[in-house]
Amino acid sequence: VDVARAELATFLAARRAEIAALDPRLLPDVDRLLDFTGTGKWLRPQFLLAGHLAAGVTGEVPAEICAAAAALELVQACALLHDDVMDRSDTRRGLPSTHRAIAAAHDADGWSGDSDHYGESVAILLGDLALAWADDLFTESATRLGRLIPALPAWRGMRTEVLAGQLLDLRAAADSGETPGEQVQQALAVNRWKTAAYTVERPLHLGAVLGGASPAVVDALRRYGAAIGVAFQLRDDLLGVFGDPSVTGKPAGNDLVEGKRTVLLAVARSALDPTDARLHRLDDRVGRPMDAATASELAELIAGTGAPQQVEQRIDDLVGTAHAALDTADAAGTRVLPDDAVDLLRRLGDRAVRRSS
Amino acid sequence: VDVARAELATFLAARRAEIAALDPRLLPDVDRLLDFTGTGKWLRPQFLLAGHLAAGVTGEVPAEICAAAAALELVQACALLHDDVMDRSDTRRGLPSTHRAIAAAHDADGWSGDSDHYGESVAILLGDLALAWADDLFTESATRLGRLIPALPAWRGMRTEVLAGQLLDLRAAADSGETPGEQVQQALAVNRWKTAAYTVERPLHLGAVLGGASPAVVDALRRYGAAIGVAFQLRDDLLGVFGDPSVTGKPAGNDLVEGKRTVLLAVARSALDPTDARLHRLDDRVGRPMDAATASELAELIAGTGAPQQVEQRIDDLVGTAHAALDTADAAGTRVLPDDAVDLLRRLGDRAVRRSS
Numbered sequence: 001v002d003v004a005r006a007e008l009a010t011f012l013a014a015r016r017a018e019i020a021a022l023d024p025r026l027l028p029d030v031d032r033l034l035d036f037t038g039t040g041k042w043l044r045p046q047f048l049l050a051g052h053l054a055a056g057v058t059g060e061v062p063a064e065i066c067a068a069a070a071a072l073e074l075v076q077a078c079a080l081l082h083d084d085v086m087d088r089s090d091t092r093r094g095l096p097s098t099h100r101a102i103a104a105a106h107d108a109d110g111w112s113g114d115s116d117h118y119g120e121s122v123a124i125l126l127g128d129l130a131l132a133w134a135d136d137l138f139t140e141s142a143t144r145l146g147r148l149i150p151a152l153p154a155w156r157g158m159r160t161e162v163l164a165g166q167l168l169d170l171r172a173a174a175d176s177g178e179t180p181g182e183q184v185q186q187a188l189a190v191n192r193w194k195t196a197a198y199t200v201e202r203p204l205h206l207g208a209v210l211g212g213a214s215p216a217v218v219d220a221l222r223r224y225g226a227a228i229g230v231a232f233q234l235r236d237d238l239l240g241v242f243g244d245p246s247v248t249g250k251p252a253g254n255d256l257v258e259g260k261r262t263v264l265l266a267v268a269r270s271a272l273d274p275t276d277a278r279l280h281r282l283d284d285r286v287g288r289p290m291d292a293a294t295a296s297e298l299a300e301l302i303a304g305t306g307a308p309q310q311v312e313q314r315i316d317d318l319v320g321t322a323h324a325a326l327d328t329a330d331a332a333g334t335r336v337l338p339d340d341a342v343d344l345l346r347r348l349g350d351r352a353v354r355r356s357s
Numbered sequence: 358v359d360v361a362r363a364e365l366a367t368f369l370a371a372r373r374a375e376i377a378a379l380d381p382r383l384l385p386d387v388d389r390l391l392d393f394t395g396t397g398k399w400l401r402p403q404f405l406l407a408g409h410l411a412a413g414v415t416g417e418v419p420a421e422i423c424a425a426a427a428a429l430e431l432v433q434a435c436a437l438l439h440d441d442v443m444d445r446s447d448t449r450r451g452l453p454s455t456h457r458a459i460a461a462a463h464d465a466d467g468w469s470g471d472s473d474h475y476g477e478s479v480a481i482l483l484g485d486l487a488l489a490w491a492d493d494l495f496t497e498s499a500t501r502l503g504r505l506i507p508a509l510p511a512w513r514g515m516r517t518e519v520l521a522g523q524l525l526d527l528r529a530a531a532d533s534g535e536t537p538g539e540q541v542q543q544a545l546a547v548n549r550w551k552t553a554a555y556t557v558e559r560p561l562h563l564g565a566v567l568g569g570a571s572p573a574v575v576d577a578l579r580r581y582g583a584a585i586g587v588a589f590q591l592r593d594d595l596l597g598v599f600g601d602p603s604v605t606g607k608p609a610g611n612d613l614v615e616g617k618r619t620v621l622l623a624v625a626r627s628a629l630d631p632t633d634a635r636l637h638r639l640d641d642r643v644g645r646p647m648d649a650a651t652a653s654e655l656a657e658l659i660a661g662t663g664a665p666q667q668v669e670q671r672i673d674d675l676v677g678t679a680h681a682a683l684d685t686a687d688a689a690g691t692r693v694l695p696d697d698a699v700d701l702l703r704r705l706g707d708r709a710v711r712r713s714s
Binding site for chain 2: 015018019021022023025026029030067078083085086088097106109110111112113117118120121122125126127128129131132133135136139143148149153155156157159160161163164167168169170173174175176177186189193
């Protein structure tokens, strides 16, 4: 990941020089994008590197693989910038969100027009720039490795899937005509495409094909990634309602305040009779600002439906599926994934699913 | 261009099938993107095909070149979808803009939440999808031609430049602290990157490198494209104030109503003394709804500053530069561009610069 960070820095320095040559007045805005990119946990690059290891390539990891891994952080920069505009979020990672910071600078400079709208517009364009640059970095790296053609379907799949998952998520929040059972299915589909495919399955797939993995290896990795990725999101759902704010760094019941359409909430709602007063209490409160007492009351209400146990059970089942995928054997009974990759993936998976923050 | 349309349709049908496999509930939104893409004049693909002709390739144009040309219409779909969100435009090409149409469907279906915000969010994601798919289509086509590596710098340059130009345009509208002279320079820089590079220079460049053109041909085409592209935008500026609504299809003085920061307006403002009442009249009125009488009064005011003649002169100079670029000769005195390409580019250029709509 350190090499990936260095590759990203080199790539972005070249893009910054191009922007400066076009018009240096653009640098303050573009520097916001540069400062923001790659400040997260580098989860997706880690899975790409694990996929590469699983391809059985020995020796030092080529710089081009690290560069391809870094490209995932540029896709993520686009996703977060556009998400924050769509969610109207004021903060990101404890700092003002990019569109808010730009709006504040607009105000401070006494510029004309609506500063909020200006901040959102600049953030949309910076997100577009990040997405375009992600493609540039990925395509260059894969081409230098001589592995572009086998990698393109995975790259295309990842971007289509995450955007489709986000569209589904918007729909889920807006379409109030669905039955509780349909809502559970819709929330699971959002997890599958917006989180699992984007965060785990496709990064593993990309690393594998860039390393020249066999179809059997790719298949085992993708099954593992799809299962662990959904389990990762289900753990997130539980932490979003029951997490300890001093550990998660987010307010108690954050998902409830934000009105996230999680599987946990959908399962809880589907467990309640339409006439149950608790259902109305939930629907009245979720998606609004609330004090800690209300957050804790709603958390208890959800716990009372048995939904958390159901979600925990689902996580256990998915971890079982994931571990079985890691143990996939060929016709001769030999495991298709190398031992070191299996060990790494077990560790990464456990960390994703058993965490408390 | 007909083959390019067919290539785009084939590509989008494959993407639609992928989306349907992910979740068929997404089809209504994705179909809006499909219906919208490529409904314009296909100006950029035409320049890409002209660039390919200029490379001196004889015989039928390969389908992959047409597919690469069609990819430009997907970039354009992203630009227009995001532009309409940023400009809060209600219409596009005489129909409701995409975010407005989605908001109206949200209302009609009785969905929950703010329908305007929902429409904007979906339009942002559909724009992202178009940008990602543009890359997929271009990369695939260039790879199949075996010309990806030489084409990548032009492809990267085009996307970076158009986004940089849009960022500059936002700045120009918001930064009220600049001198009239600085405003002219800023408006010219916006034209250079947002219009000229994106619409003419880089499409020609792409077509040329995909056809294996020599550096001399690429250089001549780019000089031609940069000049004609800026002239094209200056003609647009004049039509936006003095155009005949029955021919342009836009209301009289449309650019004045929208408050576009055109070179024409910047030149007019820089010609007026800071104490001139006409300057205040302009600054009071531009960027607001106005009746036809006011639009015509402001057009006369701008004409009175001599700005239109200056802009016409600039167009003539640029056309001269462009024609000189087409006549670029090598050391032996032979023109570097083939005759048929020169003829086509003269025609395309004249149409872009002499039009009345």
